[in-house]
Amino acid sequence: METEIIPAILVKTKQDLIERINRVENSVSSVHIDVMDNKFVPNKTVGSESFSGLPKGVSYEFHWMVENPQEHIAKTKGPHLHIIHVEAIRDWSAIRKAAKEAGGKLGIAINPSTPLEKLEPYLKGDAGVSRVLVMSVEPGFDGQKYMASVEEKIRRLRMKFPKLHIEVDGGINPATAQSASRAGADKLAAASAIFNASDTRSAVKAIMESAKEGKRKSS
Numbered sequence: 001m002e003t004e005i006i007p008a009i010l011v012k013t014k015q016d017l018i019e020r021i022n023r024v025e026n027s028v029s030s031v032h033i034d035v036m037d038n039k040f041v042p043n044k045t046v047g048s049e050s051f052s053g054l055p056k057g058v059s060y061e062f063h064w065m066v067e068n069p070q071e072h073i074a075k076t077k078g079p080h081l082h083i084i085h086v087e088a089i090r091d092w093s094a095i096r097k098a099a100k101e102a103g104g105k106l107g108i109a110i111n112p113s114t115p116l117e118k119l120e121p122y123l124k125g126d127a128g129v130s131r132v133l134v135m136s137v138e139p140g141f142d143g144q145k146y147m148a149s150v151e152e153k154i155r156r157l158r159m160k161f162p163k164l165h166i167e168v169d170g171g172i173n174p175a176t177a178q179s180a181s182r183a184g185a186d187k188l189a190a191a192s193a194i195f196n197a198s199d200t201r202s203a204v205k206a207i208m209e210s211a212k213e214g215k216r217k218s219s
Helices: 015-025 069-073 092-102 146-159 175-183 198-219
Strands: 004-007 028-038 059-065 081-085 105-110 128-136 164-171 186-188
Touching: 004 015, 004 198, 015 128, 015 198, 059 069, 059 105, 069 081, 069 092, 081 092, 081 128, 081 146, 092 105, 092 175, 128 146, 128 186, 146 164, 146 175, 175 198, 186 198
Parallel strands: 004 028, 004 186, 028 059, 059 081, 081 105, 105 128, 128 164, 164 186
Antiparallel strands: none
């Protein structure tokens, strides 16, 4: 699987959202937008009301750290990836219906403390999940330290589902990208390591080189 670095954006206004997308759109193919409702996690960010008219030229994945994710997905039309938390699933059929009607695809995120077994029922048969996002920090705020303990989850997922896209989100930088990639991740979402850099293109490149080195060491 080809490695991808995905800038992760956690902001409170559409203006800041557009500004960050514009900073990276020429150096990546996808952008990860964090959405929080101050219920599922103790923070509130930009929401679905701000997702019309986003810059074209990149694909979008929406990381729904919210209660009742189907209500938010239904308002976000387009061929997007909608990543919902396994801890927030109450009505799986309603979530699948919302994603299908919105024209998007589904991924599932899992928190560091959640057992992997809670995730596996959604990865079997025709569940329609195209990606798993393994949180390497507690969800809610950026700038947190990478939790290497989640790499066991990544390794187990990669062994059991060799063709699954596995994304890691939280504390990803040139130092941690190598170990996450070596564990089996092929998608790496990075926020502070990219947006705190004066040159975002060089920051993306540095994370990518680290991830590629980790992939080489895993083979």
